Amino acid sequence: MNRLYARLLAAYGPQGWWPAESPFEVMVGAILTQNTTWVQVIRAIDRLRDEALLAPTALLDLSVDALAERIRPAGYPNVKARRLQALCQWLVRSGGLPALAECATDTLRADLLAVHGVGPETADSILLYALARPVFVIDAYTRRILSRCGHIGGREPYETLRREVESNLRTADPVADYNELHALIVQHGKIACRPRPRCEACILRTDCAAAREDQRHG
DNA sequence: TGCCAGGGATTAG
DNA sequence: CTAATCCATGGC
Numbered sequence: 464m465n466r467l468y469a470r471l472l473a474a475y476g477p478q479g480w481w482p483a484e485s486p487f488e489v490m491v492g493a494i495l496t497q498n499t500t501w502v503q504v505i506r507a508i509d510r511l512r513d514e515a516l517l518a519p520t521a522l523l524d525l526s527v528d529a530l531a532e533r534i535r536p537a538g539y540p541n542v543k544a545r546r547l548q549a550l551c552q553w554l555v556r557s558g559g560l561p562a563l564a565e566c567a568t569d570t571l572r573a574d575l576l577a578v579h580g581v582g583p584e585t586a587d588s589i590l591l592y593a594l595a596r597p598v599f600v601i602d603a604y605t606r607r608i609l610s611r612c613g614h615i616g617g618r619e620p621y622e623t624l625r626r627e628v629e630s631n632l633r634t635a636d637p638v639a640d641y642n643e644l645h646a647l648i649v650q651h652g653k654i655a656c657r658p659r660p661r662c663e664a665c666i667l668r669t670d671c672a673a674a675r676e677d678q679r680h681g
Numbered sequence: 682t683g684c685c686a687g688g689g690a691t692t693a694g
Numbered sequence: 695c696t697a698a699t700c701c702a703t704g705g706c
Contacts, residue, residue: 500687503704535703536704
C-alpha cells in the first residue's frame with residue numbers, strides 16, 4: 464500500500480484536498496458529489512455562496528424546492544436537497560462544529576451514518592476532510608484500482624476494505640496520509656483507471672490486470 | 682449518442 | 695447478505 468502511495472504521489476504530486484473553504488462547505492460538497500462530477504458540484508456550491516447560503520440555518524430556512532433549484536447542476540436536486548437539510552439538522556442539534564470536535568470518532572461515525580442520505584463514503588469523507596479524523600475513504604475508484612492491481616478481490620464490504628487500507632498503510636500522520644492517498648486515487652481514477660481503462664496513460668500498468676488484458680488484445 | 686460521475690435509499694430475494 | 699431500481703444533470 465505504501466508503494467502505491469509513493470508512486471501516485473510521485474506521478475501526480477500533492478492534491479491539496481478537500482477543495483473547499485470551510486468544514487461546512489466540505490460537508491455540503493460531500494453530499495452534492497454523490498455519483499456526480501466535481502465541476503457540477505462547484506457550480507451548485509458557487510450558487511449557494513453567491514447567495515450567502517453556505518450555513519446550516521440558511522439551508523434549513525429554504526423550502527426543499529427552493530434549495531433543490533439552487534443545487535440543480537449537481538444532479539438529483541430533490542434527493543440532495545433533503546439530504547442536505549437532514550445533515551444540517553443533525554449539525555444544529557449536535558451543537559455545531561465546536562461541539563463535534565469534542566466527540567469520539569466512533570461516535571461521530573455512528574451519528575453520521577444515522578443521518579438520512581449519509582452512507583459510509585459520505586460519512587468518512589466528512590470525518591476525514593471536515594473533521595480531521597484518521598478514517599480512510601473508500602470509493603468506486605479505490606475498489607477499481609486496488610482490484611486491478613491485485614490488492615483485493617473487489618466485492619468486499621466497505622468496512623473490510625477500509626480496515627484493509629488502514630492497517631496496510633504505514634504512516635506517522637494518518638490524517639494527512641489518508642487525505643492525500645484518497646485524493647491521489649481519485650485523480651488517478653479520473654485520468655487512467657476508469658471503467659474502460661486508459662492504459663496508455665496509466666503509471667501503474669506494470670502491475671495492473673486491466674493493462675495486461677489490454678496488451679493481449681492490442 | 683450512449684456512457685459515466687468523488688452514492689445512497691428502497692425494495693425484493 | 696446481494697442485486698435491481700430509482701434519483702438527474704452535464705461532459706465527453
